[in-house]
Amino acid sequence: MRVRPRVLVVDDEPGVRRALQRGLTAEGMDVVVAADGPSALQVARTGSFDAILLDIMLPGLSGYRVLQALRAEGVRTPVLLVSAKDGEIDQADGLDLGADGYLVKPFSFVVLVAQVRALLRRGAVEGTGQRLRLGDLVVDRAARQVSMAGEPVSLSPREFAVLDVLASRAGSVVTKDELLRAVWGDEQAATRNAVEVYVGYLRRKLDAVGAGSIVRTVRGHGYLASTGEIDAVMGS
C-alpha cells in the first residue's frame, strides 16, 4: 500500500461527508468524497482506492447497487457498508454482494477508524488493486500490462511505473517530485527532466491508441490522470 492510503467516502449528507473527510485525513489518509451513487461508481471504478466507505441510502443509485456494479466489473476494493438500518438480513445481503464490512449508524468515529484500518490491512495483504481503469484504459498491475479498449499498449518498465502511479492517484495532481520519489526511489537518481521525458514517451504511446488526453499537465503543479469527465467530483 502506498504511504497514505486512499479512501473514498460516499454519503449524501454534506455534514457527514465533511466530518469524515476531516477525521480520516487527520488519521493520515487521502480522502476523496462523492455525494451520490452514479458519481461514486464513476470514481470508484478506477480501482485506485484502498478502501471505500459506502452509505446505503444514496440518491440516484443505492449503495447496494453501487457495490454490486463494482463487483460485477471486477473491482475488488474493500468496501465498508454504512447504514441506518439495523437488520441482519441487510447485513447478510451486503456481505453476499461482496461487502467486506458493515457499520450501523450512529457509529463512533473510533470504531469507524478501526474498521477502516482493518480493511486497509486486508487490502495490503492481498496486494493493492489488481486493475486500474481510466475510461477505456486498463492498467493491469498483476500482469504489468496496459490496454486501451482491449488493444494492448506496450510500455517499458519505467513508462509503466509512471503510468501506474498516475493512474493509482487518478483525479489528483501528482507533482514531479512525487513521481521521482515513487518511480525512481528516494535516492533521486534522476532529474525532474527525466519525468518530463517519460511523460512524453507515455503520451506518445497513449496517443497512438487514442488515449492521448488521459495524462494532462497542470502547469506549475504536476500531472493529472483522469478520464476527462470526472474531475468535478473529486475532492482533496
Next chain:
Amino acid sequence: MRVRPRVLVVDDEPGVRRALQRGLTAEGMDVVVAADGPSALQVARTGSFDAILLDIMLPGLSGYRVLQALRAEGVRTPVLLVSAKDGEIDQADGLDLGADGYLVKPFSFVVLVAQVRALLRRGAVEGTGQRLRLGDLVVDRAARQVSMAGEPVSLSPREFAVLDVLASRAGSVVTKDELLRAVWGDEQAATRNAVEVYVGYLRRKLDAVGAGSIVRTVRGHGYLASTGEIDAVMGS
C-alpha cells in the same frame, strides 16, 4: 470450486460443531469437523478445503497457531477466524497472520453463512484445483505431467517446476527472483540466468506442440503465463 464446497469446521464445543455442521450442510456444503488444534492442522494441510472456520480457543494448539502453521506451509485456503473475544488488537493480529475474515461470538447463523459464502467466492476466483489449465495446455500437478490438447509433453523436473509456478499464477507476472525462490529454494543455488535458460527450454518444448505463446516475457518485470488471448479487459 467444486459443486459442493468443502468446508472445515474447527471448534472444541461439540454443540457448536454439530450445529454448524448441520446448518452448513443444509446450505449445500460438505462439512468436515475437527475438535482440536493438532487434528485441525493435520486435516487442513491437505489443502483440500475451500474454506476453514477456525475457532481461536482450541485445546492443544490455538487457532492462531494453526493458521500460522498453515500459512507457513503455503496452504492458502481462506480462513475465517471465530473468537469470543472482541478486541481490535486480536482482530489485527489475526488478519496479519493471514486470516481472511473475523467473526465474534455470539454471531447469527445468517451472518456466518454470508461470510463463508464471501470466502468461497474469493477462493473461487483464485482457484485451487490440482489441475491447471491454460487454454489447451493442461498441467496435472498430482501426476506431474503436462499435455497439450491431449498430446503429452515431456518435461524434465526443473522444467515442470518452472511451468508449474508460472501456470499457478497465470495472469500475473512472476519475476525471475520469485521463480528462483519458488523453484530453486531460498539458498539461491542458481543465478537468474538459470531461469532464463529454463524458460528457453520450456518454450522450445511448448513451441513444438503449438503452445509457444503461453509463456511470455514482460521485459523488465519477469514472465507471464496466459492463455494466449488478450485477457486484459475485464475481471470478474
Next chain:
DNA sequence: GGGATTTCTGAGCTTTCTCTCAGCTCCTCA
C-alpha cells in the same frame, strides 16, 4: 561402467531501455 539425461554456468550477442543534454515552444507577468 557407460551412455543418456539433466542441471547449471559463462560468454557472446542482440534488442531495448534509460537518462542527459541542448535547443525549442509556450505561458505568465511586468
Next chain:
DNA sequence: TGAGGAGCTGAGAGAAAGCTCAGAAATCCC
C-alpha cells in the same frame, strides 16, 4: 513586448535485459 520560467522533444551514449550456445559437472538407468 520581452524576459524568465516551465515544460516538451529529438538525438545519442551507455547500460541493462534477455536469449542462445557450448560445455562441464552431476545424476540416472540400464
